[in-house]
Amino acid sequence: MREAITEPGGIAADRLRSIIERIERLEEERKGLSEDISDILAEAKGAGFEVKVVRQILRLRKQEPAEVEEQETLLDLYRRALGM
Template sequence: MSLSNLSSKDENNVVIENLKRYIERIEKLESEKEEINQYIRKIYNEANSNGFNAKVMRQIVKLRKMSNDDREEHEMLLMTYKRALGILVEIDD
C-alpha cells in the first residue's frame, strides 16, 4: 500500500515509524563504533607498552588511508611549511 492510500494520521504514523527505525539503526551503529574505538585504544596501549609511539602510529594509520597523490601533496606541504618556519631538519647522506 502506498502512502497516498493512507489517511493523514496513518501516513504520519508511517513517517514516524520510519524515522524511529533510522534513528535506532544509527544508534546501534554508534554503539558498535564505540566498542570498536575501545578495541583500537587497547591496541595502541598494548603497542605503547611494547615501546612503540602510539601518536606516531596514529599518524601512520592516517597516512596509509590517503591515496599516494594525497600523501605526496601532504608531505610536500608539510616540508614547505617546515622550511618556511625554519624547523625542517635536513639529513645529510
C-alpha cells in the first residue's frame, strides 16, 4: 500500500526519511565490508597467494557443484580443441 505524501512533515514523509536513512546506513556498512575484503586480499597477496585466483575460487564456491563441473569440462574440451 502506498502512503500519500500530502505535506513535508506528514507520516509518509517520516516513513520516506526512515527508508532513506536505513539505506544510507547499509551503504556505509557495505563500504566498510568492501574495505575489509580488500584488506584480507592484501593479506593474502602478502602471504604469497595470487589474488586473481583467490577471487576465482570465491566465485566457484558460490556456484553449484554440477555447474562448476560443467564449466570445467567445457574449458577442458575447448583447450584440447585449441591444442593447449
